Amino acid sequence: xxxxxxxxxxxxxxxxxxxxxxxxxxxxxxxxxxxxxxxxxxxxxxxxxxxxxxxxxxxxxxxxxxxxxxxxxxxxxxxxxxxxxxxxxxxxxxxxxxxxxxxxxxxxxxxxxxxxxxxxxxxxxxxxxxxxxxxxxxxxxxxxxxxxxxxxxxxxxxxxxxxxxxxxxxxxxxxxxxxxxxxxxxxxxxxxxxxxxxxxxxxxxxxxxxxxxxxxxxxxx
Numbered sequence: 001x002x003x004x005x006x007x008x009x010x011x012x013x014x015x016x017x018x019x020x021x022x023x024x025x026x027x028x029x030x031x032x033x034x035x036x037x038x039x040x041x042x043x044x045x046x047x048x049x050x051x052x053x054x055x056x057x058x059x060x061x062x063x064x065x066x067x068x069x070x071x072x073x074x075x076x077x078x079x080x081x082x083x084x085x086x087x088x089x090x091x092x093x094x095x096x097x098x099x100x101x102x103x104x105x106x107x108x109x110x111x112x113x114x115x116x117x118x119x120x121x122x123x124x125x126x127x128x129x130x131x132x133x134x135x136x137x138x139x140x141x142x143x144x145x146x147x148x149x150x151x152x153x154x155x156x157x158x159x160x161x162x163x164x165x166x167x168x169x170x171x172x173x174x175x176x177x178x179x180x181x182x183x184x185x186x187x188x189x190x191x192x193x194x195x196x197x198x199x200x201x202x203x204x205x206x207x208x209x210x211x212x213x214x215x216x217x218x219x220x221x
Contacts, residue, residue, distance in 0.1 A: 070109065071101040072178070072198050072217035079204045082172055084155070084163055090125050091150045094118060094204070096176060098143040098217075102135045106186065109135045112193065113181035116145035120174055121162070123153040134185075145176065170209040176200045177220060196220075 074096055081093035096116075102109055114130040126147035135141050155163065166172045178198040184191040199220035205212055 067107055068103045069219075071099075071103070072200070073099045073101075074176070074200050074202060074215045074217065075099055076214075077202065077204050077212050078208065079172065079174075079206050082167075082206060084153075084160070088153055088155055089150055090120065090153050092118075092125060092147060094126075094147040094174070096143075096145045098145070098200075100135065100141045100143060102137065102139050102141075105137050108137060108185035110183040110185065110190070111135065111180060112183060113179075114143070115179040116143075116147075117177050117179065118145075118147045118174060119177065120153065120172070121155060121159040122175075123155065125151040125153055143178075167206075170206045172204045172206065174202050174204045176202060178217075 076097040078095040079093070081091055083091045085091070110132075111134070112132050114132065115127060116130060117124055117127040119125070126149060128145050128147060130143060130145065133141065162173075177200070180194075180196050180198065182194050182196065184194075197220040198217050200215060200217035202215055203213070
């Protein structure tokens with residue numbers, strides 16, 4: 001009885017209870033970065049989704065239509081006059097035969113505007129507006145630009161010397177360019193307008209002095 005009383009007087013009530021653990025939170029050092037990160041992630045997801053959708057659309061378009069490049073050729077030329085006077089006036093008479101081949105099976109082309117321009121040494125000496133037309137699938141069309149007249153051209157000494165050399169050879173370096181405004185027809189869908197330029201670098205014999213070689217034209221950027 002005395003032993004029990006001594007324990008009570010010594011204030012022994014069982015094992016001690018550890019103090020509660022305290023946690024501290026410092027503002028600005030959390031696991032997230034706030035609204036800025038959310039906005040950035042959102043924007044990145046939108047960009048990735050847009051790129052995927054556009055890529056799929058392009059792939060589906062290619063699989064359905066298999067587009068091929070339209071081919072332009074100059075098949076024949078007639079140059080019956082190409083004379084440069086002492087005051088740099090160029091008298092000319094140039095006729096071209098051209099073919100335009102659309103190799104696509106499901107794509108038609110509206111040529112809403114066709115302007116042909118003729119150049120000598122980067123100097124334009126003539127232009128002609130051709131008749132608009134529609135070109136169907138897997139079709140070959142024909143163009144016949146005709147350049148007749150006279151025009152003042154700015155030729156320096158080097159260009160004039162080259163002109164005299166080519167006149168002696170009977171073979172002239174003439175560039176013809178087509179400035180187009182076209183639309184594509186894909187089934188019942190018509191696209192917006194495009195404005196490509198086609199460039200034809202020609203070696204033109206004077207007055208059929210030599211045979212003309214069919215020349216393929218290229219896209220002019």
